Amino acid sequence: MADREVDQLLVERVQRGDKQAFNLLVTKYQRKLGRLISRFIRDPAEAEDVTQDAFIKAYRALPGFRGESAFYTWLYRIGINTAKNYLLASKRRAPTSTPFDIEDAESFEDATLLHEVSTPENELMSKQVVDVVQSSLQQLPEDLRSALTLREIEGLSYEEIASVMNCPIGTVRSRIFRAREAVAENLRPLLETSKGKRW
Amino acid sequence: MKQGISVLMDGELHEDEAEVLLGEIRRDGDAHGDWAVYHLIGDVLRQPEHIHRDLGAGVQARMKDEPTVLAPRSRAVTQKVRTVALSAAASVVAVGVVAWMSLQIAPEAAPQLAMQDASMRPVKMAIHPKSNDYLMAHQEFSPAADMTGGTAYIRTVAYSLNEKP
Numbered sequence: 001m002a003d004r005e006v007d008q009l010l011v012e013r014v015q016r017g018d019k020q021a022f023n024l025l026v027t028k029y030q031r032k033l034g035r036l037i038s039r040f041i042r043d044p045a046e047a048e049d050v051t052q053d054a055f056i057k058a059y060r061a062l063p064g065f066r067g068e069s070a071f072y073t074w075l076y077r078i079g080i081n082t083a084k085n086y087l088l089a090s091k092r093r094a095p096t097s098t099p100f101d102i103e104d105a106e107s108f109e110d111a112t113l114l115h116e117v118s119t120p121e122n123e124l125m126s127k128q129v130v131d132v133v134q135s136s137l138q139q140l141p142e143d144l145r146s147a148l149t150l151r152e153i154e155g156l157s158y159e160e161i162a163s164v165m166n167c168p169i170g171t172v173r174s175r176i177f178r179a180r181e182a183v184a185e186n187l188r189p190l191l192e193t194s195k196g197k198r199w
Numbered sequence: 200m201k202q203g204i205s206v207l208m209d210g211e212l213h214e215d216e217a218e219v220l221l222g223e224i225r226r227d228g229d230a231h232g233d234w235a236v237y238h239l240i241g242d243v244l245r246q247p248e249h250i251h252r253d254l255g256a257g258v259q260a261r262m263k264d265e266p267t268v269l270a271p272r273s274r275a276v277t278q279k280v281r282t283v284a285l286s287a288a289a290s291v292v293a294v295g296v297v298a299w300m301s302l303q304i305a306p307e308a309a310p311q312l313a314m315q316d317a318s319m320r321p322v323k324m325a326i327h328p329k330s331n332d333y334l335m336a337h338q339e340f341s342p343a344a345d346m347t348g349g350t351a352y353i354r355t356v357a358y359s360l361n362e363k364p
Contacts, residue, residue, distance in 0.1 A: 063270035
């Protein structure tokens with residue numbers, strides 16, 4: 001089943017009264033939505049609050065979500081509206097020169113326009129997380145590194161990766177998992193030390 | 200379970216397995232942690248310059264005050280069920296039509312032959328040698344090209360040179 005269908009399963013769980021399922025969606029999309037909202041709201045703390053607001057609004061609106069569009073496309077619209085309403089309420093203007101529309105929701109890669117939560121503490125933590133992930137990736141055997149890169153960066157399916165790497169799909173599945181787990185092993189101690197700081 | 204989470208987040212798990220695994224992840228804190236870390240790794244690889252702290256705990260805290268949402272089954276699911284039901288009904292109708300048609304055609308020939316009385320059975324007829332030429336000349340009008348349903352009207356005709364009129 002496609003990624004969109006996994007989201008739909010989670011949405012249906014939430015619609016049946018499962019709040020925990022919504023947390024999985026928040027975990028999955030928080031950074032993507034946060035990046036989107038920070039295009040409108042420059043202040044990192046405000047952007048963070050508005051991102052949380054957008055998730056709460058999405059949760060309240062979920063009974064009306066019928067799965068006609070992808071969940072993230074729908075969440076994207078809520079994020080934009082929440083950010084614009086926040087700016088209107090703050091009597092500030094949303095940046096009108098920023099060109100983006102619904103199509104951006106599925107391929108949001110415009111990094112140059114983004115702002116970030118930029119307190120020194122967060123910047124340091126972000127840097128450490130990125131360093132650990134990248135150094136762990138470099139230490140992986142070539143086959144594991146390639147499989148994970150083809151999946152996460154190039155967005156290829158298992159079948160496509162199997163074709164590129166000339167190996168069975170089962171091997172691709174195993175390589176991607178082993179690569180993720182090897183990186184996660186190095187990342188967990190760092191995240192655990194920062195548990196109180198919501199990393 | 201970790202490998203299952205890895206496959207699930209790549210959208211490569213079957214729906215029934217995904218449904219079961221999602222249930223386990225939401226109940227198991229460690230599994231939720233793995234889900235979070237794997238997604239963080241993906242976000243770092245795609246957008247390393249834009250990693251911020253986890254907002255999940257904040258959202259979760261605010262959601263404690265939110266009433267639980269309940270919604271009727273989504274249209275997508277209803278449509279899926281309707282599509283499957285219509286497909287099944289169409290298949291049953293198609294099979295029924297084919298079966299009915301074959302019943303209309305198949306039993307025609309043999310029972311009719313069996314039921315024919317002696318007078319209707321093929322008889323040995325005396326044919327004049329000139330008839331041979333006649334049959335040859337008019338063979339294009341023979342019903343042999345379209346035998347279906349015409350078995351009852353067929354009579355066997357034979358001719359032998361040794362046979363004298």
